[in-house]
Amino acid sequence: MSTAADQQDAKKNYLLGSLATAEFERVLTKLQPLSFALGDVMHESGDKMDYVYFPTTAIISLLYIMENGSTAEIGVVGNDGILGIELFMGGETTTNRAIVQSAGLGFKMKARDMKDEFTLGGAFQKLLLRYTQALIAQISQTAVCNRLHSVEQQLCRWLLLSHDRLDSDKLVMTHDLISNMLGVRREGVTLAAQKLVAQKLITSVRGTMTIIDRQSLENAVCECYEVVNTEYNRLLGRGVARTFA
Amino acid sequence: MSTAADQQDAKKNYLLGSLATAEFERVLTKLQPLSFALGDVMHESGDKMDYVYFPTTAIISLLYIMENGSTAEIGVVGNDGILGIELFMGGETTTNRAIVQSAGLGFKMKARDMKDEFTLGGAFQKLLLRYTQALIAQISQTAVCNRLHSVEQQLCRWLLLSHDRLDSDKLVMTHDLISNMLGVRREGVTLAAQKLVAQKLITSVRGTMTIIDRQSLENAVCECYEVVNTEYNRLLGRGVARTFA
DNA sequence: GACCTTCTGTACGGTAACACACAATTAGAT
DNA sequence: ATCTAATTGTGTGTTACCGTACAGAAGGTC
Numbered sequence: 001m002s003t004a005a006d007q008q009d010a011k012k013n014y015l016l017g018s019l020a021t022a023e024f025e026r027v028l029t030k031l032q033p034l035s036f037a038l039g040d041v042m043h044e045s046g047d048k049m050d051y052v053y054f055p056t057t058a059i060i061s062l063l064y065i066m067e068n069g070s071t072a073e074i075g076v077v078g079n080d081g082i083l084g085i086e087l088f089m090g091g092e093t094t095t096n097r098a099i100v101q102s103a104g105l106g107f108k109m110k111a112r113d114m115k116d117e118f119t120l121g122g123a124f125q126k127l128l129l130r131y132t133q134a135l136i137a138q139i140s141q142t143a144v145c146n147r148l149h150s151v152e153q154q155l156c157r158w159l160l161l162s163h164d165r166l167d168s169d170k171l172v173m174t175h176d177l178i179s180n181m182l183g184v185r186r187e188g189v190t191l192a193a194q195k196l197v198a199q200k201l202i203t204s205v206r207g208t209m210t211i212i213d214r215q216s217l218e219n220a221v222c223e224c225y226e227v228v229n230t231e232y233n234r235l236l237g238r239g240v241a242r243t244f245a
Numbered sequence: 246m247s248t249a250a251d252q253q254d255a256k257k258n259y260l261l262g263s264l265a266t267a268e269f270e271r272v273l274t275k276l277q278p279l280s281f282a283l284g285d286v287m288h289e290s291g292d293k294m295d296y297v298y299f300p301t302t303a304i305i306s307l308l309y310i311m312e313n314g315s316t317a318e319i320g321v322v323g324n325d326g327i328l329g330i331e332l333f334m335g336g337e338t339t340t341n342r343a344i345v346q347s348a349g350l351g352f353k354m355k356a357r358d359m360k361d362e363f364t365l366g367g368a369f370q371k372l373l374l375r376y377t378q379a380l381i382a383q384i385s386q387t388a389v390c391n392r393l394h395s396v397e398q399q400l401c402r403w404l405l406l407s408h409d410r411l412d413s414d415k416l417v418m419t420h421d422l423i424s425n426m427l428g429v430r431r432e433g434v435t436l437a438a439q440k441l442v443a444q445k446l447i448t449s450v451r452g453t454m455t456i457i458d459r460q461s462l463e464n465a466v467c468e469c470y471e472v473v474n475t476e477y478n479r480l481l482g483r484g485v486a487r488t489f490a
Numbered sequence: 491g492a493c494c495t496t497c498t499g500t501a502c503g504g505t506a507a508c509a510c511a512c513a514a515t516t517a518g519a520t
Numbered sequence: 521a522t523c524t525a526a527t528t529g530t531g532t533g534t535t536a537c538c539g540t541a542c543a544g545a546a547g548g549t550c
Contacts, residue, residue, distance in 0.1 A: 062385075064388075064389045066393060066468065072388065072392045072393060075385075089381075090371055090374050090375040090480075094381075095385070095476055121366055129335045132334060133331060136334075136377075137339070139384050140309060140320075140340070140384055143384060144309045144317045144319065146389075150536075150537095151536080176498095185538065186498085187498090187500085190498060191537095204498090205546090206497055207547095231340055235335075395506075396507075419526085419528090421527075432530090435527095435529065436507095439529085452517090452526090452527070
């Protein structure tokens with residue numbers, strides 16, 4: 001692939017966008033554009049992946065599924081990162097499911113190409129490792145947040161994380177879906193959402209939540225959100241969070 | 246360092262022990278033996294580390310400390326791994342505190358030496374990356390377990406995790422310390438421990454818990470324990486868990 | 491327009507873990 | 521032997537979330 005439009009699009013993914021020109025152009029030749037549909041399972045626990053993915057407007061959830069069917073999200077990948085770190089980390093597979101949480105676009109790269117690029121040991125490798133460390137920070141914070149914070153706080157965090165990775169203020173998401181991500185009951189999400197609606201931070205109507213007061217949402221969220229954001233910023237040179245005008 | 250005794254000791258750390266002879270001997274010249282005392286803080290959130298550590302009989306907890314002072318463990322490193330992945334991952338620091346949970350021995354290596362070894366890109370690098378992926382699995386499972394399982398189940402998991410990394414059946418640990426690791430109240434640990442004592446899985450006296458029926462403890466634990474163990478086994482060629490006679 | 495499905499709101503009883511308070515026990519120090 | 525500090529046990533009331541059940545509302549389909 002190599003149209004100028006694709007080039008522009010690829011840069012929307014921060015990892016690709018931070019590559020120096022020469023490296024970016026080499027990598028670009030190995031990328032194929034791709035559309036992610038809501039609910040698509042990019043890989044199942046234990047699956048070998050044929051591709052790695054660089055979302056630009058799509059968001060992918062890393063979900064863990066328990067034996068009894070309950071689920072919990074451990075992390076999220078959007079235009080900030082790459083799906084498929086297990087390929088260059090050497091394990092080939094992981095124990096979680098990757099599912100499209102918000103439809104959108106992105107690029108894919110063959111597993112073989114990814115490994116070759118990584119083995120070169122250049123700036124791309126360094127970047128991928130730093131990204132992996134940022135992802136570890138996100139997963140760690142999820143662990144802590146799961147232990148110590150309320151559903152309402154976690155819903156705030158989840159909304160902000162999604163908002164950061166989207167162009168729009170509208171999150172197309174049912175309470176049921178969010179409850180699977182947060183690992184809580186659907187009713188729990190409804191209740192928490194109502195509280196946020198009452199404070200006029202969001203609106204929530206059948207299948208869509210809209211963020212109407214992001215600043216106040218940031219005031220309501222637990223520290224976990226900011227900690228992860230700062231860490232992404234430190235490790236990758238820029239935060240994921242939207243900035244204000 | 247290079248005495249024959251040290252060589253034997255170094256092999257007690259699985260990462261070091263899985264190196265091929267030539268690589269092991271090269272690495273060995275860069276190791277210094279070290280003793281870890283209970284409660285020692287190996288690094289604080291945000292600190293740059295001068296060394297990485299390879300425990301052999303000590304256990305280190307990766308603890309996250311919230312703004313309000315409450316704490317939660319995100320992972321644990323013993324003879325199965327290395328403390329200080331952030332050095333070769335490129336971030337230099339992390340957002341958690343590393344504290345000695347169980348006193349014991351191990352080795353340290355200068356940060357500079359670690360980076361040089363990693364940059365060589367050989368088997369050691371591959372091993373370190375696979376270990377990092379195993380640690381990610383552990384942290385992820387902690388996140389899920391924090392969300393979905395009871396304190397009693399988590400105490401079982403924590404006891405087994407510690408037992409796996411120790412020679413003894415005695416865990417020198419107060420309820421208060423464990424409560425900080427699990428991110429729950431001290432009373433909660435006391436209650437959970439009482440239930441396990443009633444089932445004759447452990448004994449618990451002032452400052453020491455002793456595992457007396459490991460098999461039953463494994464039956465009582467949630468799936469999280471086994472999942473992580475299987476993943477360590479797959480990624481590193483051997484599990485951490487003790488095997489039975 | 492009638493029907494069906496999906497999504498959301500509400501209610502009720504149950505439970506696990508919380509916060510706080512304080513008593514009882516044990517270990518170590520002088 | 522006594523004192524002190526650390527550790528563990530226990531009780532009481534509160535809260536957040538769970539499981540279950542069901543009603544109402546919104547949207548798609550025929």
